[in-house]
Amino acid sequence: MADRIGDPTVVADNVHLTYRVHGASSGKGSATSAFSRLVTRKKAAGVTEVHAVRGVSFVARRGEAIGLIGRNGSGKSTLLRCIAGLLPPTGGKIYTDGQPSLLGVNAAMMNDLTGERNIVLGCLAMGMTKQQVAEHYDEIAAFSGMDNYNGKDFTRLPMRTYSSGMAARLRFSIAAAKSHDVLMIDEALATGDRDFQLRSEARIRELRKEAGTVFLVSHGMKSIRDTCERVIWLDAGKIKMDGPTEEVVAAYEKGV
Amino acid sequence: MANSAQADTVPAGGPSADGGGIPLAELAARHNLSVSGARPKLPAYIRQLWQRRHFIVAFANAKTRASYATARLGQVWQILTPLMNAAIYYLVFGLMLKSDKGVDNYVAFLVTGMFIFTFTQSAVLAGTRSISDQLPLIRALHFPRACLPISFTIVQLQQLMISMVVLCAIVLGTGEPLTANWLLLLPALLLQFMFNVGLSMIVARIGAEITDMKQLMPFLLRTWLYVSGVFYSIAHFAKDAPDWVRWILEANPAAVYIELARDALVESHAHVPMHTWALAVGWAFVVGVGGFLFFWQAEEKYGRG
Numbered sequence: 001m002a003d004r005i006g007d008p009t010v011v012a013d014n015v016h017l018t019y020r021v022h023g024a025s026s027g028k029g030s031a032t033s034a035f036s037r038l039v040t041r042k043k044a045a046g047v048t049e050v051h052a053v054r055g056v057s058f059v060a061r062r063g064e065a066i067g068l069i070g071r072n073g074s075g076k077s078t079l080l081r082c083i084a085g086l087l088p089p090t091g092g093k094i095y096t097d098g099q100p101s102l103l104g105v106n107a108a109m110m111n112d113l114t115g116e117r118n119i120v121l122g123c124l125a126m127g128m129t130k131q132q133v134a135e136h137y138d139e140i141a142a143f144s145g146m147d148n149y150n151g152k153d154f155t156r157l158p159m160r161t162y163s164s165g166m167a168a169r170l171r172f173s174i175a176a177a178k179s180h181d182v183l184m185i186d187e188a189l190a191t192g193d194r195d196f197q198l199r200s201e202a203r204i205r206e207l208r209k210e211a212g213t214v215f216l217v218s219h220g221m222k223s224i225r226d227t228c229e230r231v232i233w234l235d236a237g238k239i240k241m242d243g244p245t246e247e248v249v250a251a252y253e254k255g256v
Numbered sequence: 257m258a259n260s261a262q263a264d265t266v267p268a269g270g271p272s273a274d275g276g277g278i279p280l281a282e283l284a285a286r287h288n289l290s291v292s293g294a295r296p297k298l299p300a301y302i303r304q305l306w307q308r309r310h311f312i313v314a315f316a317n318a319k320t321r322a323s324y325a326t327a328r329l330g331q332v333w334q335i336l337t338p339l340m341n342a343a344i345y346y347l348v349f350g351l352m353l354k355s356d357k358g359v360d361n362y363v364a365f366l367v368t369g370m371f372i373f374t375f376t377q378s379a380v381l382a383g384t385r386s387i388s389d390q391l392p393l394i395r396a397l398h399f400p401r402a403c404l405p406i407s408f409t410i411v412q413l414q415q416l417m418i419s420m421v422v423l424c425a426i427v428l429g430t431g432e433p434l435t436a437n438w439l440l441l442l443p444a445l446l447l448q449f450m451f452n453v454g455l456s457m458i459v460a461r462i463g464a465e466i467t468d469m470k471q472l473m474p475f476l477l478r479t480w481l482y483v484s485g486v487f488y489s490i491a492h493f494a495k496d497a498p499d500w501v502r503w504i505l506e507a508n509p510a511a512v513y514i515e516l517a518r519d520a521l522v523e524s525h526a527h528v529p530m531h532t533w534a535l536a537v538g539w540a541f542v543v544g545v546g547g548f549l550f551f552w553q554a555e556e557k558y559g560r561g
């Protein structure tokens with residue numbers, strides 16, 4: 001593998017993101033009102049702008065696990081969605097190596113399907129071959145713990161019957177089955193219990209050894225300390241501090 | 257990735273400061289990084305899509321099963337629904353609205369038209385929602401988004417297979433003979449499937465960009481149903497109309513595929529001219545390929561917002 005520890009995987013160059021919020025347009029209604037909205041092209045009253053990310057620049061490298069901390073609404077999730085390519089930055093550029101994967105808070109994927117189907121479909125969607133799926137299936141089911149949860153095989157039940165922590169476990173297990181160049185975890189592990197947090201932290205360390213980059217958003221400073229050696233502190237859309245975990249977390253905890 | 261190894265022998269990026277003083281854009285270029293969220297080139301996109309072919313089929317199978325798993329009677333609905341539809345349309349258009357329709361076997365005529373139109377109609381309805389209803393999946397995993405409208409059209413194809421058994425039984429029941437002509441149904445349905453895939457990709461993009469589309473679609477589809485000659489014979493109905501009106505009505509893709517199916521199944525139905533087949537092939541390719549290109553052009557935007 002030519003990819004080496006230390007090569008950049010994500011380069012953010014003065015990234016800005018502004019949300020444009022269109023009043024109270026609910027997008028529901030009768031055919032006639034929908035039609036008149038289309039014809040008149042009228043935007044529902046009042047456009048408000050939310051400047052969520054304001055000029056963020058950093059370089060992330062292979063083998064790094066970077067913690068992202070900051071108050072609610074400081075722009076952490078928004079920044080990750082920009083990196084994942086789900087939101088186009090309104091200013092600046094983001095360069096990535098390969099396709100970053102984002103694990104968000106809402107952990108469900110295909111709610112009406114069983115855990116088993118979610119595993120198979122999730123792996124196929126990530127680009128695995130049928131054979132690779134067969135190889136990884138038991139590992140994923142076992143890692144998530146869904147194959148024997150309180151003595152019941154939950155892989156046979158639809159995902160809508162899972163608790164939020166169980167859904168998060170399954171989704172992390174699916175995503176982690178593949179090695180990623182860039183994996184971003186946005187509070188997806190927060191609902192997991194102690195046992196699963198330990199297991200997922202071990203998996204994150206493995207991913208780093210495979211020369212990937214991991215971003216972790218969490219309000220739990222313990223899991224940040226346990227997994228990351230570098231932390232970026234976002235405040236009101238700007239980087240307030242970027243450095244070794246101990247320094248940044250200490251400053252953050254003093255400031256809060 | 258060979259390039260990034262080479263680039264590393266140049267300044268090495270400097271372990272201390274980020275980027276070691278090199279402008280960030282240049283650093284990114286040096287390590288062969290690509291702009292995040294950019295749309296893949298067409299050949300690469302097609303390759304990715306081909307790689308996901310098992311996903312497309314598995315997703316369709318899972319969706320079909322799940323849609324019936326919640327209903328008590330389960331898979332029986334797959335047969336009951338088209339049967340009940342046929343019964344209602346016979347009641348309304350066959351018995352209550354008695355008029356000269358210029359059709360010999362009206363039941364077979366109506367049921368065939370209805371089932372064929374339903375195939376396109378349900379593909380369009382499912383296509384409109386295929387992106388907007390799958391946002392959690394789109395935001396969770398990366399795969400070419402065209403998988404979704406294609407997959408949902410395959411769900412409709414599976415549905416159609418079952419409807420076709422019922423349709424053939426009804427047509428035979430009305431006294432039509434089983435002839436070699438029935439084999440023509442296969443190429444006709446294949447072309448219609450291609451057309452449906454393209455059309456569902458078009459409405460998938462529109463539905464993803466304009467949420468109001470979901471409300472408008474049933475209304476548009478009903479209008480399309482009325483002009484497609486499902487309840488009446490276009491040739492008979494428009495025999496006094498100017499040529500261009502008849503021509504437009506007959507070139508309507510839904511009418512084209514319906515006529516082909518009737519030609520295959522109903523013996524008393526007038527044989528379709530060769531240019532109807534040409535139209536069927538033309539619509540399949542133009543809409544199939546055009547819809548795919550149209551969908552691909554917004555690939556990077558699905559799931560945003």
Ligand SMILES: Nc1ncnc2c1ncn2[C@@H]1O[C@H](COP(=O)(O)OP(=O)(O)OP(=O)(O)O)[C@@H](O)[C@H]1O
Nearest residue numbers: 019021050052071072073074075076077078079561
């Ligand atoms: N879809 C949206 N439309 C408009 N504004 C939004 C949207 N999503 C987030 N914002 C705004 O952007 C800002 C940053 O939000 P973001 O979700 O990135 O915060 P966060 O750091 O992830 O917070 P938390 O710790 O609560 O998860 C907030 O002010 C929020 O109101």
Ligand SMILES: [Mg+2]
Nearest residue numbers: 076077078186
């Ligand atoms: Mg957040």
